[in-house]
Structure formats: C-alpha cells, structure tokens
Amino acid sequence: MSQTLTQPAEREVRPYDFRRPTTLAREHSRVLELAFATFARQWGTQLTAKVRVLSQVTCEQVTMHTYDEYAAALPSSTAMVLCSISDVDSRGVIQLPTGAALRWVNAMLGGNRPLPLLDRTFTPIEHALVVGLMNDALEDLQYSLGPLFTNSVRIDAIQYNSQFAQAAPTSELMIVARFAARVGEDVAEATIALPARILLERLVETNPTVEVDNAKQLLHAQLAQVPVEVSARLASANVTPASVLGMAVGDVIRLPHPVSRPIQVAAGGEPVGTAAIGAAGSRLAVVVTTAEDNH
Known part of the structure; x- marks a missing residue:
C-alpha cells in the first residue's frame, strides 16, 4: 500500500515594525466594530431605498494596515471613491467593484435584467448617480461613527486603478472596514479606509485603554487570582518494577519519611x-x- 506524504504548508512571513504597530487595542477594535456594524445596517437601508431592490450590508472585518498594504490587496481594476477629510492631508476611500456599482445604477434607472460583469469607467450620468449613492453613504458613516469622526468630508474623485489612486502616503496607517453588500441576488465586497490617526486620537479620548505603567503590579494581581x-x-520511596507488578491489596509500602x-x-x-x-x-x-x- 502506497502512502502519500503531504508537504507542510508554507508560512507567510511579514516584517513587523515595532515603531509603527498595526494592531488595534481590543477595546478600540470593539468600538470600531460596533460603529461599522451600525453603518452597515444604515447603508443597507439606504441602498434599498435608492436602488429599489432589497439590500443588506454586513461588516465582516475591521483591521489596521498601511495604505500600501491596503491598496495591494485590492483588485487592480475597481472603483475607488476618494474623499477629502478636513484637517488632514490624507484622504479616505470607499472602494467597490465597478461592475457592482453599474448594476446598482442599472436598477436605479429601472433596469430589470441582470447586467453581465462589466469592467469599465462610468459615463457622466453613471458617475453622478454613483456619487449620489456615496454621499448618502458618507452621511451614514459620520452618523454611525459619531464623535469618532466629526471632520467634514466630501468626494473628490473616482479612480479606477487601485495602484494609481494615491489617497495617502504608502506608510500611512489606515483603519480598513470590509463589507459584504447584497443587492438583490448580487453580492459584492466593498471596503472603507480612513486615516487611523483621526479615529485613534478620539478613541483614546473617549475609550482610554488600560495604562501599562504598572504592568508588573497588574500581572501579579491577575496571577494571584489564578487557581493552582x-x-x-x-518523601518518596524507590521500589523495583517487580514490586509494583506484584502489588496486592493489603501490601505495605515503607516510606522513608x-x-x-x-x-x-x-x-x-x-x-x-x-x-x-x-x-x-x-x-x-x-x-x-x-x-x-x-x-
């Protein structure tokens, strides 16, 4: 009988810069997840009203990446709505597949036949309708994030190549929320990326994390409550294996204690x-x- 040996899966190794940690604190991550989940529900309701097709949006993940990592993970051809944010040079991004946006516009204009998968730029009319949808989404986003995102925001442009759309410096940290948008039978993956410094500054103010200055005392206090x-x-005694194997009820084992x-x-x-x-x-x-x- 032959045996097939499987090769162990290769592990992906990524460099980590400890000067620029890209991990959200658990308290902050939870706040952002709740805020983006609220936005997802609002966006789904808004799409249903505008597109006139039953829609549902769910937030699948909230992470923090550099802009370079975020852009590299996107399809090369996609619709990237670039948004100017007051008080910061970096821009926010609402990204969605161009084909999905075109199918939404088709439904808005009364089309009742599903469009094939299209990959092209928007016409002026389509561009105006998509901008209208994204403006509504930005209003829902600001409402959902509340005090975390009070900056004024407006749409600058729509780019169609993720590698050419420079919304922020490559090393800029971005809060990235990933969504699944179901419009009728069509499901599309969309993302929203916002400069992390805006949200993190206000997260620290409204939801401060535990200070680490007394980490040693906190660790001792926590360990003191762990059951042991x-x-x-x-004192133990040394016996031979024969004594153990021949052990019976009533035998006495002498301990050197x-x-x-x-x-x-x-x-x-x-x-x-x-x-x-x-x-x-x-x-x-x-x-x-x-x-x-x-x-």
Whole structure:
C-alpha cells in the first residue's frame, strides 16, 4: 500500500515594525466594530431605498494596515471613491467593484435584467448617480461613527486603478472596514479606509485603554487570582518494577519519611512550605508550619 506524504504548508512571513504597530487595542477594535456594524445596517437601508431592490450590508472585518498594504490587496481594476477629510492631508476611500456599482445604477434607472460583469469607467450620468449613492453613504458613516469622526468630508474623485489612486502616503496607517453588500441576488465586497490617526486620537479620548505603567503590579494581581493545585507530599520511596507488578491489596509500602518530620506542601509541583497532618471536621487536612518566601 502506497502512502502519500503531504508537504507542510508554507508560512507567510511579514516584517513587523515595532515603531509603527498595526494592531488595534481590543477595546478600540470593539468600538470600531460596533460603529461599522451600525453603518452597515444604515447603508443597507439606504441602498434599498435608492436602488429599489432589497439590500443588506454586513461588516465582516475591521483591521489596521498601511495604505500600501491596503491598496495591494485590492483588485487592480475597481472603483475607488476618494474623499477629502478636513484637517488632514490624507484622504479616505470607499472602494467597490465597478461592475457592482453599474448594476446598482442599472436598477436605479429601472433596469430589470441582470447586467453581465462589466469592467469599465462610468459615463457622466453613471458617475453622478454613483456619487449620489456615496454621499448618502458618507452621511451614514459620520452618523454611525459619531464623535469618532466629526471632520467634514466630501468626494473628490473616482479612480479606477487601485495602484494609481494615491489617497495617502504608502506608510500611512489606515483603519480598513470590509463589507459584504447584497443587492438583490448580487453580492459584492466593498471596503472603507480612513486615516487611523483621526479615529485613534478620539478613541483614546473617549475609550482610554488600560495604562501599562504598572504592568508588573497588574500581572501579579491577575496571577494571584489564578487557581493552582496544592498538594501535601511525603518523601518518596524507590521500589523495583517487580514490586509494583506484584502489588496486592493489603501490601505495605515503607516510606522513608519519619513520623516527626513535616510533610512538604507544593503548589503546581513547586515546594512552598511544610505542614503537619491534621483534621478539619470529618476531613483530613494539613496545618501549615512553615512557608517559603517566594517574593
């Protein structure tokens, strides 16, 4: 019988710059997920009203990436709505497939036949209708983010190549929310990218994370509440395998532990003190006689 050996999957290794961490704090991530989930519901309702087809939008993921990483993960041909944001040089992005946008416009204009997958730029009329849809989406986005995003925002342009649309410097950190937009039977993946510095500054103000200056004390306090196994041990005896295999009920095993010697108390297998045998009601117990200083 032959046996097929499978090669282990190759792991992707990415360089990590500790000076520019790209991981959201758990408290901040949760706040953003709730805000973008609210936006997704609002956007779905707005699309239903505008496109006149039952629509549903769900937020699938909220992460933080550099703009270069974000743009590299997008299809080369796509609709990128670039938005100017007051008080910052970097721009926000609403990205969606051009084919999906064209099918939405087709439904808005009364088309009842599904369009084939199209990959072209918008005509002036289509451009105006898409801008109208995106303006409504921006209003819903500002409402959903609330105090986290109070900057004024407006649509600058629509680009069709993700590699040429320079919304921000390549190293700029962006908060990226990914959505699944279902309009009728059509499902499209869309993303929204906003400069992280805008949101993070206000997240710190409204939802401060735990300070790490006293990390050692916090760690000790947390570890002090973790349950550990405590045992009372007599001195062990060495016996032969023959003695173990021939063991029967009633046999006596001699332990090299004097009656007057305290027994050892161990926590998690490590000695922490000594004790004498005692009782607590009807239960066997030990009375601690010495405790080791482990500080």
